[in-house]
Amino acid sequence: MPVATRSSPAHNRESAYSASAERFDPAEAADLRRRRQRALTETLLDRAEHLPQADRALLESVYREGAPVSGLAELLNTSARSLRRRVRRLVQRVLSEQYVFVARRRVEWPPTRLRVAEAGVLGGRSLREAAADLKLS
Numbered sequence: 001m002p003v004a005t006r007s008s009p010a011h012n013r014e015s016a017y018s019a020s021a022e023r024f025d026p027a028e029a030a031d032l033r034r035r036r037q038r039a040l041t042e043t044l045l046d047r048a049e050h051l052p053q054a055d056r057a058l059l060e061s062v063y064r065e066g067a068p069v070s071g072l073a074e075l076l077n078t079s080a081r082s083l084r085r086r087v088r089r090l091v092q093r094v095l096s097e098q099y100v101f102v103a104r105r106r107v108e109w110p111p112t113r114l115r116v117a118e119a120g121v122l123g124g125r126s127l128r129e130a131a132a133d134l135k136l137s
Helices: 009-017 038-050 053-064 069-075 080-095 097-108 111-122 127-134
Strands: none
Touching: 038 053, 038 080, 038 097, 053 069, 053 080, 069 080, 080 097, 097 111, 111 127
16 A cells, blocks of 8 residues: 655645644635635645635635736736635635535445535535525435
8 A cells, every 4th residue: 555655645644634733814815815725735635625616716816826916817808806806715614624524524424415515615606506406305
């Protein structure tokens, strides 16, 4: 069985969700004006694997590639303000205890609970939207 080294993807995934993982202040982490810590960037990108594709791509563009939000907003034909707000909400969601709980426990859950948790917590939709999309009451 291969051992997870510090730089391997398996180690990063484990460390991103470990109980002893460094805690980050979501409000401070979402401030796009500040210089980001390497540990924060790695944690965000590791946890982003559970996000919907569009949200994951946005976080990767901003945090991995260092793309300015104003340039991305122009490409996406939206305002920079609304895109900054979206990035801020994504960062806060990914760093939340609820997100970490669902990401850790999802493999243990029955299919219906998993679908609801993925839609609501990981996907960021309200319970009402998730229930309507999944045709649950």
